[in-house]
Amino acid sequence: RRKNIMSSGGLRISLRGTNGKTVPKLNIRLSRDRKRGGLPDNYEETTWEKLKMTIRAVHSGDSVSFSFEDLYKCVENMVDHKFSENLYNRFEEECKIHVERECEKLVEGIDIDDISFLSLVNSIWEDHCQQMILLRSLFLCLDRKYAHVNSLPSLWDMGLNLFREHIILVDVVSKKLLAGLLLIISKDRKNESVDTSLIKNLTQMLASVHLYSEYFEGQFLEETSKFYCMESEQYLRDHTLEEFLNNVDRRLKEEIERATYIDNRSCDRLIATVEDVCLRNKLPNIIEKGFDELIEKDKGNYLSIMYNLYERVDALDLLKEAWQNYIQVKGKELITDENKDKTLIQELLDFKDKTDRILIHSFKDNDVFYMALKNAFIYFMNERLNAPSVLLARYLSSKMITGRERRAINDNEFETILEKVMDIFKCINEKDVFEAFYKKDLAKRLLLNKSASIDAEKLVISKLKTECGSQFTNKLEGMFKDSDISEEIVSNFKDSVSNPTSIDLKVQVLTAAYWPPFATLNVNIPDEISSVLTLFSDFYYTQYNGRKLRWIHALGQCLLKANFPKGKRELQASFFQSMVLLLFNETDRLSYENLSSGTGLDDLELKKVIKSLALGRVRLITKEPKSRSIEHDDEFIFRKNFTTRKMRLKINQIQQMETQDENTRTQDAIFKHRQYQVDAAIVRIMKTRNHLQHNLLVSELYRQLRFKFRPIDIKRRIERLIEQGYMERSPEERNSYNYLA
Amino acid sequence: MARTKKRKHSGGDKRDSKKRRVSGSKILKMFKQFAGEEDYIGPEGLLKFCDEIGLDPEDIVLLVISWHLKAEQALYFTQEEFVEGLQKLGIDSIKKFKKKIPAFRKDAVDHLSSIFEYAFTFSIEEQNQHYIDFDTAISYIQLLQKNGTHTNDFCEFLKKQTSYKVINKDQWKMFYEFNNTVSNDLSDYDENEAWPVMIDEFAEYLQEKYKD
Numbered sequence: 001r002r003k004n005i006m007s008s009g010g011l012r013i014s015l016r017g018t019n020g021k022t023v024p025k026l027n028i029r030l031s032r033d034r035k036r037g038g039l040p041d042n043y044e045e046t047t048w049e050k051l052k053m054t055i056r057a058v059h060s061g062d063s064v065s066f067s068f069e070d071l072y073k074c075v076e077n078m079v080d081h082k083f084s085e086n087l088y089n090r091f092e093e094e095c096k097i098h099v100e101r102e103c104e105k106l107v108e109g110i111d112i113d114d115i116s117f118l119s120l121v122n123s124i125w126e127d128h129c130q131q132m133i134l135l136r137s138l139f140l141c142l143d144r145k146y147a148h149v150n151s152l153p154s155l156w157d158m159g160l161n162l163f164r165e166h167i168i169l170v171d172v173v174s175k176k177l178l179a180g181l182l183l184i185i186s187k188d189r190k191n192e193s194v195d196t197s198l199i200k201n202l203t204q205m206l207a208s209v210h211l212y213s214e215y216f217e218g219q220f221l222e223e224t225s226k227f228y229c230m231e232s233e234q235y236l237r238d239h240t241l242e243e244f245l246n247n248v249d250r251r252l253k254e255e256i257e258r259a260t261y262i263d264n265r266s267c268d269r270l271i272a273t274v275e276d277v278c279l280r281n282k283l284p285n286i287i288e289k290g291f292d293e294l295i296e297k298d299k300g301n302y303l304s305i306m307y308n309l310y311e312r313v314d315a316l317d318l319l320k321e322a323w324q325n326y327i328q329v330k331g332k333e334l335i336t337d338e339n340k341d342k343t344l345i346q347e348l349l350d351f352k353d354k355t356d357r358i359l360i361h362s363f364k365d366n367d368v369f370y371m372a373l374k375n376a377f378i379y380f381m382n383e384r385l386n387a388p389s390v391l392l393a394r395y396l397s398s399k400m401i402t403g404r405e406r407r408a409i410n411d412n413e414f415e416t417i418l419e420k421v422m423d424i425f426k427c428i429n430e431k432d433v434f435e436a437f438y439k440k441d442l443a444k445r446l447l448l449n450k451s452a453s454i455d456a457e458k459l460v461i462s463k464l465k466t467e468c469g470s471q472f473t474n475k476l477e478g479m480f481k482d483s484d485i486s487e488e489i490v491s492n493f494k495d496s497v498s499n500p501t502s503i504d505l506k507v508q509v510l511t512a513a514y515w516p517p518f519a520t521l522n523v524n525i526p527d528e529i530s531s532v533l534t535l536f537s538d539f540y541y542t543q544y545n546g547r548k549l550r551w552i553h554a555l556g557q558c559l560l561k562a563n564f565p566k567g568k569r570e571l572q573a574s575f576f577q578s579m580v581l582l583l584f585n586e587t588d589r590l591s592y593e594n595l596s597s598g599t600g601l602d603d604l605e606l607k608k609v610i611k612s613l614a615l616g617r618v619r620l621i622t623k624e625p626k627s628r629s630i631e632h633d634d635e636f637i638f639r640k641n642f643t644t645r646k647m648r649l650k651i652n653q654i655q656q657m658e659t660q661d662e663n664t665r666t667q668d669a670i671f672k673h674r675q676y677q678v679d680a681a682i683v684r685i686m687k688t689r690n691h692l693q694h695n696l697l698v699s700e701l702y703r704q705l706r707f708k709f710r711p712i713d714i715k716r717r718i719e720r721l722i723e724q725g726y727m728e729r730s731p732e733e734r735n736s737y738n739y740l741a
Numbered sequence: 742m743a744r745t746k747k748r749k750h751s752g753g754d755k756r757d758s759k760k761r762r763v764s765g766s767k768i769l770k771m772f773k774q775f776a777g778e779e780d781y782i783g784p785e786g787l788l789k790f791c792d793e794i795g796l797d798p799e800d801i802v803l804l805v806i807s808w809h810l811k812a813e814q815a816l817y818f819t820q821e822e823f824v825e826g827l828q829k830l831g832i833d834s835i836k837k838f839k840k841k842i843p844a845f846r847k848d849a850v851d852h853l854s855s856i857f858e859y860a861f862t863f864s865i866e867e868q869n870q871h872y873i874d875f876d877t878a879i880s881y882i883q884l885l886q887k888n889g890t891h892t893n894d895f896c897e898f899l900k901k902q903t904s905y906k907v908i909n910k911d912q913w914k915m916f917y918e919f920n921n922t923v924s925n926d927l928s929d930y931d932e933n934e935a936w937p938v939m940i941d942e943f944a945e946y947l948q949e950k951y952k953d
Contacts, residue, residue: 694935715938722911723871729911735935 044083047074048090054138055091058131059098068138076141084146091139092158099166102128106173114180115194121177122198124167125205132159164209174215177202181216182223188258189227200261207263217266221273224255229277236282241290245305248278279313287322295326298354303362316368323363324372327355331380335388344388345395349420352377374427381427385708386667389433396421396460397441406452414456422463430707431468436670439476440516440662446483447508447555478514485509493539503532509540509549517665518552524600525553526582554605559648566643571620572650576601576609581620584638592634610636616652618644674707678717681705686727686739694735765824767833772823782818794838801884805845808852808859815863849885854917857885861913872907875899882916889920891947898946905939912939919943 040046054071057064064071078087102124109120136143136155143155153161168174181202188194206212228251235244255274259267279286286306294302310319334340334347355373363369381388399406399417409417425434445451457480465473486508493507525533537549556575560582562568573581576599583590583598590598596606607630614623614636621636678701685700686692692700698714718737721727730736775786782790791798810826812818818826832838849856860881864873879896886892895916899908908916915937923930927948932941 695933698933711933712938712941715935715941718935719909719911719937723909729915729935737935 039077039081043081044078044086047078047083048087050074051078051087052090052094055094055135056098058134059094061127071138072140075139079141079145084142087139087142088146088152091135091142091155092162095135095159096162096166099128099162103167103170103173106167107170110172110176114176114183117176118180118184118198118202121167121173121180122201122205125163125201128159128163132156135159160209164211168206168209168211168215178216178219182219185220185258185262186223186227189254196261203261203263212263212265217263217269220262220266221269224270224273225277228274229281232278232282236285236289241286241294242299242302244286244289245302245309248309249305251278275313279309279315283310283313283315283318287318291319291322292326295323295355295358296330298358300358300361303358307363316366320368320372323369324376327373327376328380331377332383335380335384338387341387341391345391345421345424348388348424349417352420352423377424377427378429381424382429382708385430386433389428389430390437392421392424392428393434393437393441397438397445400442400452400456400460401445401450402452403450411456414453415459418456418460418463422467425464426467431472432673432707433670435464435472435476436516436666439479440666442476442479443516444555446479448557475514478511482510482514483508489540489543492543493536496539497535503528505532505536507536510552512550517669519554519661519665520550521553521602521605522600523553523576523579524598526579564642565640569644569646570648572648574609574651576605577613577651580606580609580613584621588638588640590636592630592632592636595636606630612652618649618651620651674709675717677705678709678714679721682714682717682721683726686737690739691730691733692737693733694737697737763828763831763833765828765833768824768827771827771833771835772820776820776823780820782823784816787816787818793835794842796842799884801849802842802845804860804884805848805856807863808856809845809848812863814866853885854921857881857917858910858914860885861910872909873913874907875902878908878913886917886920890923890925891920891943894947894950895920895943898943904942908939912937915940916943 050066051071051074054064054066056062075087078084105124106117106120109117112120132155136159139155146152147154147158168177181199184194184199188196188199203212203216206216231251232244232248235247239247252271252274255270256267259270262270291306294306307316307319310316331348331351334351335344340347359365359369359373396418399409399414425431428434442457445457451457461473461476461480464476489509490505490507493505533551540549541547553575556578558573558575558578560571560573560578562571571581579599579601580595583595592606592610595610596603599606599609601609610621610623610630613619614621614630615628619639620642621638623630624635624637681701681704682697685697685704697718698711701709701714718727722729722737725740727737727739730738772782775782775790777786787803788798791800791803796802807815807818809830810818810822812822812826827833830841832841861873864877864881865871879899882889882892882896899905919930919936919940923944927944930936930944932944936944
């Protein structure tokens with residue numbers, strides 16, 4: 001029995017039974033076409049011809065006469081029978097020839113316009129790709145079993161390499177291709193209609209052949225740079241800042257878009273290039289062009305754009321500097337224009353509103369910008385001494401006093417106004433000036449009962465206290481306490497008086513230390529009044545031994561009961577006005593001199609009082625001769641026939657305007673207090689240091705004292721302290737002082 | 742041994758010997774010669790004294806003597822001042838006084854700063870006064886700072902003054918320093934130093950005057 005085992009191709013299985021008997025043989029034959037080494041001799045050449053024809057057909061777009069399976073098998077056979085290498089090389093050769101022929105097409109068409117050239121390149125490329133795909137699927141075995149195994153370029157890659165070397169890198173083609181691409185992109189940027197898919201295809205082509213970065217990208221970025229450099233310079237020169245900003249903003253967005261059809265890998269570098277030429281190289285110029293105007297004209301949206309742009313290029317510092325500078329300059333302008341004092345505070349509040357708004361709306365409430373705003377305000381608010389504090393105090397006071405203006409504001413509005421006033425207040429160094437003037441107006445309000453709302457008053461004080469500490473609001477609070485205590489005292493006084501007098505007296509007792517300095521005028525008080533006042537003083541002294549009372553007649557008010565022939569009336573008048581009117585109790589006609597000696601008022605005050613009675617809205621006396629001013633030889637006649645419909649009439653007092661005198665007195669008080677502070681500071685410093693050079697003492701004072709002072713003032717205080725024996729000039733060291741215990 | 746003790750002793754001996762060279766009683770006698778009945782030598786007595794010594798009453802030496810005697814008030818020497826002062830100086834006779842005059846003149850140069858300062862205190866007439874009037878100031882400045890750099894200008898400045906009427910001790914002393922340290926052209930003057938305000942104003946005056 002023969003064992004028949006076929007080699008290379010067939011397989012015979014023979015089975016034998018175990019008892020030695022033969023089992024009928026089973027022949028399983030797996031048939032293969034191949035015989036052992038059994039390809040025809042010229043198999044390679046014939047097959048190659050077939051394949052070559054196919055390749056050429058594919059390349060020329062003709063139909064292929066063989067079936068896919070057939071061709072595929074051919075390739076497979078070739079590969080299996082070790083004809084791969086040849087096949088591979090021949091394949092490559094065919095492709096190369098084809099590619100070179102394609103290139104000729106391009107070279108022939110080299111003079112067509114650049115854009116059409118691009119289309120041509122594109123169509124060649126697309127053909128190439130399609131053809132290669134087809135060929136690759138046919139020659140798949142070659143790819144997998146030969147190329148891959150031997151680390152040779154895959155057929156696809158081979159195709160790409162050929163395309164690269166024999167088309168793109170051909171000198172004339174490469175130049176025109178590059179030029180065309182840059183041109184089409186440029187047109188795109190100029191908003192001319194272009195086929196963006198063409199661009200995309202070509203850049204992808206370049207990427208596929210690994211030429212994107214080295215051949216194209218560098219040039220592309222450079223062109224981008226040139227393009228935008230020119231454009232942004234032109235915009236900066238010929239257009240407004242708003243247009244410039246819009247343009248940059250738009251262009252950046254565009255380029256991000258554009259990167260999607262050029263190559264997303266370039267996106268970052270592309271944006272960076274645009275940012276460089278449009279922004280980074282021009283940061284100060286852009287600011288200079290019109291940042292200030294944008295703020296001036298409150299163009300929040302453009303400021304937003306600008307902020308965002310500067311943020312992108314990490315240049316917010318520059319913007320912040322410009323912001324701070326603008327506020328400082330503008331603020332200083334506002335504050336130093338003395339002609340605008342009447343509206344200064346309102347303008348400052350509006351200015352702060354505006355800058356706050358811009359900070360939040362356009363600058364994203366950035367902390368650094370906030371600090372810049374704050375510092376700028378602090379800087380310019382103190383560029384002018386005195387007036388800002390005074391005006392601010394006056395402004396706030398005007399919102400506290402009863403009247404039409406106050407009635408128009410409700411509580412919420414008042415609180416808002418107060419908040420804003422406090423914001424400005426915090427920036428001022430000379431807070432003592434504010435306190436002195438606010439106190440003066442508060443005193444008037446409390447004494448003349450003109451405060452619109454006690455709650456509002458207390459709110460103001462609590463805010464001042466929070467800001468400056470209780471020592472600052474000490475006196476203000478004391479004034480309120482005095483008012484309360486006075487009520488008690490007056491009620492006790494009334495209880496104590498056995499015979500109620502014909503004059504109903506109400507007294508406000510003021511602790512001098514708390515209240516602003518009032519002048520005491522010596523006047524001739526009518527007897528009836530003077531006796532009541534004495535009665536009160538006597539009572540007071542029994543309660544508070546050791547204190548001294550000083551009457552401030554200028555602030556007195558009277559309710560006069562007048563018996564006119566035409567009917568009884570009540571007149572509400574100031575004390576001085578009352579004194580003048582009471583003089584007419586004796587006679588109807590009095591001269592200026594009479595009034596002067598009768599009241600004992602000085603000319604300035606007397607003229608004011610007479611004017612309010614003779615030339616105001618309500619005329620109780622007539623002046624002879626008629627004129628607008630009060631003269632020493634005038635005579636006055638009581639208007640007996642005076643009548644009014646109101647039962648109680650208030651006579652306007654022309655005392656609303658701040659007298660120069662008042663102003664001066666307040667300033668003096670501030671000045672004296674400051675001197676005291678300087679002295680105390682010097683003594684304190686010298687006591688700690690024991691020995692100190694003059695210039696070090698001065699600089700230490702600068703550090704400690706909140707208000708500005710001149711070196712000459714310090715010298716004067718030092719000389720005073722030397723005289724008083726607190727310190728001496730150091731005998732050991734020039735320009736120094738020693739503390740004397 | 743007890744050497745150091747001996748030394749101290751000898752020092753004391755030396756002092757004693759000096760003292761012994763001056764007679765306390767002679768001094769007292771001299772005092773009474775000029776004081777008369779009073780316990781002080783007044784202006785008249787001083788005139789006599791000057792006569793005896795051969796001194797012009799305007800002479801600076803008189804000031805120097807007062808300075809040595811630590812006299813509290815110009816034109817007056819109390820007994821204590823006179824007696825103690827002369828003992829320290831080692832003078833007990835007119836003759837010795839006359840001999841000392843050259844030394845006193847030298848003192849006026851060597852101790853000028855101290856004497857200048859002294860001139861102020863000794864010009865004060867009232868108890869709690871802390872200033873002297875300009876006339877007095879000017880005469881002493883001219884006496885003691887005859888050839889000072891800024892003497893004439895300062896006296897002029899004082900005469901033209903409207904904001905000050907008197908000068909205090911601090912200003913007086915600092916004027917001396919100014920006159921003796923600051924040059925003609927004010928190149929070493931700095932207003933940021935610790936000069937009193939009056940001196941700063943004087944410097945301003947000089948700058949205005951010598952603008953060219």
